[in-house]
Amino acid sequence: MGRAPCCEKEGLRRGAWSPEEDQRLVAYIQQNGHPNWRALPRQAGLLRCGKSCRLRWINYLRPDIKRGNFSADEEALVVRLHRELGNRWSAIAAQLPGRTDNEIKNVWHTHIKKRLEDGDDGEDKKKPRKSKPAAAAKRSSAAKKAADPDAVDISKQQQPFLTGVAGAVQQREQRRDNFLHGHRTSRGPCFRRQLWPPHPPSRVGAHHQGEKENNLSSASFSRPSKKVFERWWTLWKWPFPPWPGTWPGSLRILFFFLSGDKNISLCKES
């Protein structure tokens, strides 16, 4: 089965994002969320591929991104998780709030891996990795300036704007993120079947209803379709994810099933 390209290649910008593009993307997501990445660039007036927009948002513009060097504790956690999970960067990222899978992957390949190869197990020695001062912060703006001589430093000019966006978007995403993080950030059926039902109904509902209606409120929770629920039931024989110790949360999921209440809190209990 062939696959259509994710976007028309002609006439689309590539490479480093300009501050103006960033601002457009953030403003659009603030207003509408991102129910459909493919349609987003057109609707937001961006000459970018939907995948590119998604990546930019997830890896750079998202308000809850933590910038700066990894602490020794974070690195140790990455080492330990990598030992347990392998190269499942998104699963590792799920355990490090504010860090993206891409960032963790880069840090692993550029710093941690080398240190481990040199005999440092990464857990005993709590020294932070050596860093080039402000290099990371410089890079993105420098790249933009290279692409656009009139570009300004995002870190100064846009941060207040982005911070303002943070509240609205974060609130909107929070409920869904807490519940879905484990699923969405995992890859492959094996992992999902170990930790989650194959199709958490909330994700299914959110994803597809959001696509159809293209509005943010519908991109939050919704009751799963009959078909989805039947498949889920067939695979698990039980409407709850089989997590030990999570039944209170699961009971809320049951309530969610029965009530279809979109406002129910589904935060996973720790």
Place this chain on the structure above:
DNA sequence: AAACAGGGCAACCGCTGTCTG
């Protein structure tokens, strides 16, 4: 001061899994 090499990170690419109709 200039040239070069390597490091570091953002972005891209190709693929997979899962959905709906």
Place this chain on the structure above:
DNA sequence: TCAGACAGCGGTTGCCCTGTT
């Protein structure tokens, strides 16, 4: 059951920056 469409994942690449000679 199948085809088409989508989001998301991990691997890879390109380019800028920094340190060294």
